[in-house]
Amino acid sequence: MYDVIVIGGGPAGLQAALTIGRMHRSVLLLDSGEYRNATVEHAHNLLTNDGRDPAELRRIARDELAAYPDVEVRAAAVTAVSGSLGAFEVSTGEATERAARLVLATGMRDELPAVPGLAEQWGRRVAQCPFCHGHEFAGRRIGILIEGEHAAMIERMLRPVVASAYLARPADVVAVTDAGDGLQLQLADGSVEQVAGIFTAATSTQRAPFAVQLGCRLLPSGGVEIDGLGRTTVPGVYAAGDMAHTPAVPGPMVSLAAAIAAGQLAGASAVRDAIMP
Numbered sequence: 001m002y003d004v005i006v007i008g009g010g011p012a013g014l015q016a017a018l019t020i021g022r023m024h025r026s027v028l029l030l031d032s033g034e035y036r037n038a039t040v041e042h043a044h045n046l047l048t049n050d051g052r053d054p055a056e057l058r059r060i061a062r063d064e065l066a067a068y069p070d071v072e073v074r075a076a077a078v079t080a081v082s083g084s085l086g087a088f089e090v091s092t093g094e095a096t097e098r099a100a101r102l103v104l105a106t107g108m109r110d111e112l113p114a115v116p117g118l119a120e121q122w123g124r125r126v127a128q129c130p131f132c133h134g135h136e137f138a139g140r141r142i143g144i145l146i147e148g149e150h151a152a153m154i155e156r157m158l159r160p161v162v163a164s165a166y167l168a169r170p171a172d173v174v175a176v177t178d179a180g181d182g183l184q185l186q187l188a189d190g191s192v193e194q195v196a197g198i199f200t201a202a203t204s205t206q207r208a209p210f211a212v213q214l215g216c217r218l219l220p221s222g223g224v225e226i227d228g229l230g231r232t233t234v235p236g237v238y239a240a241g242d243m244a245h246t247p248a249v250p251g252p253m254v255s256l257a258a259a260i261a262a263g264q265l266a267g268a269s270a271v272r273d274a275i276m277p
Helices: 011-021 054-065 149-158 210-214 256-275
Strands: 002-007 027-031 071-075 078-084 087-092 096-104 108-111 141-145 164-168 173-178 183-187 192-195 197-200 203-206 237-239
Touching: 002 011, 002 087, 002 256, 011 027, 011 054, 011 071, 011 096, 011 256, 054 071, 078 210, 096 210, 096 256, 141 149, 141 192, 149 164, 164 183, 164 192, 183 197, 210 237, 237 256
Parallel strands: 002 027, 002 096, 027 071, 096 237, 141 164, 141 197
Antiparallel strands: 078 087, 087 096, 108 203, 173 183, 183 192
């Protein structure tokens, strides 16, 4: 029986495990090896680690966790979760582990507009967050493939950064192709636009079904509902990272810094709640 099992080995899960382990509570972190930012080569907007490879960030974090005897990190994909406070069961392909509490940090899955070539550039020259990727296109022309008012908002945010922006609906783009130092947009009317990179909007869904299996309430955004301390609506279950947010905001903050902060909060809440009467 572990005090806490953390499901998910991204920044939120790693930080939750560190926070719990530093309080000498037994914690098992289960990492499937699948990450939302798997195609991203450089993490940005993260203090002291701006520009570092996300895979390197994970390696450093796991090395740090190894110094804590109460933390176990296991490469395993979870297949099912069940139980309740004090008696949760987490199954992988090889074993079933038990814990008093759970931290879900399984992240989200992105579905891009159905434009040929767009997915191949995702996380490199195609992005959705101007805070994380806008500066890398400084002084150059970009494309914005987003519907409605959101496109105008992204364009206004990036005006001080980029040289100009070409706005189009995804339905108007036939294909996106590599153009050496940029991308080429082939349009339905036969014309071509050259850009350094593209900002688009992905549709995000829960990467794993465990929150639903446990009965956690979901918000209209598709995120797991949590309170200000990272607690879900199910006692003993916490959620952290871009898979969860409070009802006070329209959606999760998709950033490494926010995920780390959420992981720390969820981990601390799990320890604190365990000693409360």
